[in-house]
Amino acid sequence: MQYAYKQEERKRVMTKSFVVLTASFRPKGNSAQLADLLISDLAKKGCAVKRFDTAFLRLTGCHHCDRCYQTGKACVFDDDFNPIADAIDKADAIVFVTPLYWYSWPSSIKNVIDRFYALYCGKHLFKGKKAALIAVCGDEAKEDPFQGLVYSFDKSIKLMEGELAGHLLYYGMPSVEVSAFDFSPQKETRVIVNGKADRV
Ligand SMILES: Cc1cc2nc3c(=O)[nH]c(=O)nc-3n(C[C@H](O)[C@H](O)[C@H](O)COP(=O)(O)O)c2cc1C
Numbered sequence: 001m002q003y004a005y006k007q008e009e010r011k012r013v014m015t016k017s018f019v020v021l022t023a024s025f026r027p028k029g030n031s032a033q034l035a036d037l038l039i040s041d042l043a044k045k046g047c048a049v050k051r052f053d054t055a056f057l058r059l060t061g062c063h064h065c066d067r068c069y070q071t072g073k074a075c076v077f078d079d080d081f082n083p084i085a086d087a088i089d090k091a092d093a094i095v096f097v098t099p100l101y102w103y104s105w106p107s108s109i110k111n112v113i114d115r116f117y118a119l120y121c122g123k124h125l126f127k128g129k130k131a132a133l134i135a136v137c138g139d140e141a142k143e144d145p146f147q148g149l150v151y152s153f154d155k156s157i158k159l160m161e162g163e164l165a166g167h168l169l170y171y172g173m174p175s176v177e178v179s180a181f182d183f184s185p186q187k188e189t190r191v192i193v194n195g196k197a198d199r200v
Helices: 002-013 030-044 081-090 107-121 147-159
Strands: 017-022 048-053 093-099 130-137 163-171 189-193 196-199
Touching: 017 030, 017 081, 017 107, 030 048, 030 093, 030 130, 030 163, 048 081, 081 107, 107 147, 130 147, 147 163
Parallel strands: 017 048, 017 093, 093 130, 130 163, 163 189
Antiparallel strands: 189 196
């Protein structure tokens, strides 16, 4: 039984390729540690992972020049966005790992999300790709500081025709619950409070 489960679990994640987008400017911060854990977990399961630490990349925002995919690449600007666009095109799943800034996205990853405009206009949509959100915040209270972030994430993934895999939302100091997260087809939200995961 245990063996059958393991085989099934292996089959589910095997050969999957992931793009992991981190957002924090703190290379050893809470969300970076979660990204490390996630990636080592995925590697153990045989997945291929491409990680982009957006805070340390050269990225402008979208200039709305509407020249998307007209010059043989996603965006006319030659900063670090086009390699991300190519990796996403090839990936089975995208995981966004971010701290909450002002109830929303940090500028680092927001620049990438804004540049998804090129993917949208060029019809390089997220069809058949799963997308998950892992977010941390400083707030200890359970008054849903993540509402804006989750709304933006869900609407954007839906617009891009991706499949919502779920959210992992950490209040206060995060614990090491990342490997508990699975990329099952149903949309799932869990809230982690002091290391205890409650499905909501
Ligand atoms: C510019 C800035 C804005 C923030 N805004 C919020 C916020 O709106 N709500 C909240 O609960 N925490 C907020 N925080 C706290 C961070 O989300 C929190 O410390 C998080 O764990 C940092 O993650 P990191 O270590 O991965 O950078 C903010 C922190 C910064 C620096």
